[in-house]
Amino acid sequence: MKVNRIVANVAASDVAAAKSFYLDILGLDPLMDFGWIATYGSSETMQVQISFASEGGSGTPVPDLSIEVDDLDEALHRMKGAGIAIEYGPADEPWGVRRFYVRDPFGRLINVLQHRS
Numbered sequence: 167m168k169v170n171r172i173v174a175n176v177a178a179s180d181v182a183a184a185k186s187f188y189l190d191i192l193g194l195d196p197l198m199d200f201g202w203i204a205t206y207g208s209s210e211t212m213q214v215q216i217s218f219a220s221e222g223g224s225g226t227p228v229p230d231l232s233i234e235v236d237d238l239d240e241a242l243h244r245m246k247g248a249g250i251a252i253e254y255g256p257a258d259e260p261w262g263v264r265r266f267y268v269r270d271p272f273g274r275l276i277n278v279l280q281h282r283s
Contacts, residue, residue: 171214172214172215172216173205174231176230176231176270176272176274177272178271178272180271181201181202181203181204182204183271183272184204184206184270184271184272185204186248186271187248187250187270187271188206188270189206190248191241191244191245191248191250192233192235192241192244192278194206194207194208195207195208195209197209217232222267222277223259223261224257224259226254226267227275228275229267229275229276229277230274230275230276231270231274231275231276231277232276232277232278232279233276233277233278233279234279234280234281235278235279235280236280237280238256238264238265238266238278238279238280241278241280242256242266242278245266245268245278250268250269251268251269252266252267252268253266253267253268253269253275254266254267255267258282262281262282263279263280263281263282264279264280264282265277265278265279265280266278
């Protein structure tokens with residue numbers, strides 16, 4: 167047996183509120199929208215992982231989702247431009263990533279990160 171896909175499901179009373187954060191700010195592609203469920207992702211191949219953690223690293227809480235981007239400064243600029251509070255960072259972590267935490271429209275803690283080269 168092989169796992170074909172892993173999907174993170176986030177309970178949301180207002181599914182449309184995901185659009186501004188995940189599509190407009192982060193630039194994910196809309197993959198499906200039935201009104202009661204909307205899925206955002208990438209039409210390109212994207213790695214999917216599932217992690218289990220007792221903390222978020224550097225003494226932070228465990229984030230609900232981690233989203234890796236290719237330009238952290240641009241992601242930070244978009245979040246601030248949208249008036250989204252930065253809850254942690256940006257920080258250069260000892261394990262080789264630069265990251266910050268924000269909350270999405272549903273209160274989920276999001277770890278936005280970029281691997282340092």
